[in-house]
Amino acid sequence: MKPLSRSELKSGLVSRRSDDHKGLFGHALIAAGSRGMAGAAILAARAALRSGCGLVTVALPGSLQVSVAGQIPEAMTMALPENSSGAVRPEAVEKLEQIHKDKDFTVLAIGPGLSVHADTARFVLLALSHLPIPAVVDADALNVLALQEVTGSRQLLRSRAQGCVFTPHPGEMARCLRMTTADVAKDRAGAAEKLAAEWNGVAVLKGRGTVISGGGRSVLNPTGGPGLAKGGSGDVLAGLIAGLWAQLLASNRATGDLGFKAAALGAWLHGAAGERAEKTKTPWAMTAQDVIDQLPAAFAKL
Numbered sequence: 001m002k003p004l005s006r007s008e009l010k011s012g013l014v015s016r017r018s019d020d021h022k023g024l025f026g027h028a029l030i031a032a033g034s035r036g037m038a039g040a041a042i043l044a045a046r047a048a049l050r051s052g053c054g055l056v057t058v059a060l061p062g063s064l065q066v067s068v069a070g071q072i073p074e075a076m077t078m079a080l081p082e083n084s085s086g087a088v089r090p091e092a093v094e095k096l097e098q099i100h101k102d103k104d105f106t107v108l109a110i111g112p113g114l115s116v117h118a119d120t121a122r123f124v125l126l127a128l129s130h131l132p133i134p135a136v137v138d139a140d141a142l143n144v145l146a147l148q149e150v151t152g153s154r155q156l157l158r159s160r161a162q163g164c165v166f167t168p169h170p171g172e173m174a175r176c177l178r179m180t181t182a183d184v185a186k187d188r189a190g191a192a193e194k195l196a197a198e199w200n201g202v203a204v205l206k207g208r209g210t211v212i213s214g215g216g217r218s219v220l221n222p223t224g225g226p227g228l229a230k231g232g233s234g235d236v237l238a239g240l241i242a243g244l245w246a247q248l249l250a251s252n253r254a255t256g257d258l259g260f261k262a263a264a265l266g267a268w269l270h271g272a273a274g275e276r277a278e279k280t281k282t283p284w285a286m287t288a289q290d291v292i293d294q295l296p297a298a299f300a301k302l
Contacts, residue, residue, distance in 0.1 A: 001211070001220045002219065003219060003220050003221065009264065009265050009302060011254065011256075011261060012244060012248065012262060013299075014247040014253050014254065015253060022054035022055060023250075024054065024250060025053055025246070025247045025250055026053050026055070026106035026107065026246025027054060027103060027106045028048045028051075028053045028055070028057070028109060028243050028246045029059060029100075029107070029108045029109070029133075030045050030048060030057070030058045030075075030109045030112075030239060030242065031059045031060075031111075031114070032044050032045075032058065032111065032113050032114060032235070033061060033064050034085075034087045034088070034114055034115040034117070034120070035061065035063070035085065037112075037115065038060070038064045038067060038068050038113070039113070039235075040113025040232070040235045041058050041060050041064070041068055041113055041235075042068055042071045043232050043236050043239065043288050043292070044058075044138075044235045044238050045068075045072045045239060046072060046236075046239070046292050047235070047236040047237070047238075047295070048075075048109070048240065048243035048246075049072070049243070050243075050296070051239070051246075051247070051295075052243065052244075053247055054246075054247070055076070056074070056243070057075065057076040057078055057105070058072065058075055058078065059080050059096060060078070060080060061080055061082035061086055061088055062079035062080060062082055063082060064086075065078075065079040078095075078099065080092035080095060080096075081095070083119045085117055087114070087115045087119055087120045088119065088120045088123045090122035090123045090126055093131070100131065105133055106133065107133060107134050107135070107136065107242045107243075107249065108131055108133050108136070108242070109135070109136040109138065109239055109241075110128070110135055111124070111137060111138035111142060111238065112140070112234070113140070113235070114140040120144070121147065124140075124141045124145075125148070128141075128157070128160065129156060132162060134163050134165075134249065134259060135160075135162070135163075135165075136164070136165045136238050136241050136242045137164050138166075138167045138238035139167075139172070139234060139235070139238070143172065145157075145199075146172070146175035146176045150178065154198055154199065160200075163201055163202070164199065164201035164202070164259070165201060165203075165241055165245070165263045166201055167206065167241065167263075168204075170185060170207055173192075173195065173203075173205055176195055176199075177191060177194060177195060184205075188209065189218050191203075191205060192204075192205040192212070192213035192218060196213045196214045196215075201214060201259070202214030202215075204241070204263050204266075204267060206237070209221070210271070212263050212267055214257065214260045214263070215260060221264070221267040221271055222268075223267075223268050223270075223272045224271030224274050224275065225271075225274055225278050225283060226278075226283045227277060227281075227282070228270075228271070228291070230286070230288055232288030232289070233274070235288065236288050236291050237266060240266045240295070241262050241266035241267075242262075244262040244265055245259060245262035245263075248262055268298075268302070269295060269299065270298075272297075272298035272301055272302070273291045273292070274286075274294070276294035277291050277293070280294075
């Protein structure tokens with residue numbers, strides 16, 4: 001298993017022309033956050049904005065809207081119905097469906113900081129079933145799928161008309177595949193390939209030597225370091241992949257498996273930005289926000 005070449009990675013970058021406008025670069029919808037986990041929504045949205053995506057909307061529990069909106073002025077925010085625990089309720093999907101008719105979202109990123117409350121679990125399953133757009137499935141959305149019957153999750157994901165990119169860390173991968181984390185570690189490529197095949201999408205197994213697998217092809221990401229082993233790093237990657245994928249889809253300037261391209265490029269940029277952050281902040285002191293701050297340098301390096 002080898003890394004993608006620099007030219008293949010660049011094929012995931014959407015070119016810019018002098019007469020371009022924001023509508024050409026897609027609209028990412030970030031469904032994230034719950035009480036105590038607003039930061040996950042903020043990080044994912046900031047990463048999507050740094051990706052070059054034209055528009056970003058963050059959908060989150062209504063009680064969090066004001067505080068989150070102040071942290072990401074370039075993004076739009078949408079208040080969703082929530083329960084007494086501060087977690088999204090299932091009827092929020094109806095609101096997203098209605099707004100999608102007007103906003104025409106390009107890609108959904110779902111999961112960062114959502115919680116696995118029963119109400120939110122229902123929301124996740126309904127969103128993946130009813131929103132007719134590609135989805136980056138991360139964090140608690142993966143955990144919700146892992147809690148379902150194996151055949152149920154598989155059937156839901158295989159019935160989607162649009163593709164998915166799954167972004168588990170080893171523990172989440174183990175839960176999704178009903179394996180142990182030790183077994184995942186023994187055969188990282190095999191685990192990624194199995195999830196991609198069973199769930200009919202692209203699997204991004206995070207960790208040292210991130211593996212991207214989908215469509216019968218697996219590649220190894222060469223960038224990144226131990227400084228990325230911090231809370232929030234995964235939220236950044238999910239938002240980044242969603243933003244890159246939205247551009248590829250909306251611009252019509254690329255061909256091939258666009259989900260795979262966005263996942264591979266996102267992993268490379270995320271890792272390269274992490275390496276830059278390590279040099280300036282050290283692996284100990286760097287944070288997920290530092291990774292976002294270094295994304296411009298990572299793009300320039302590519």
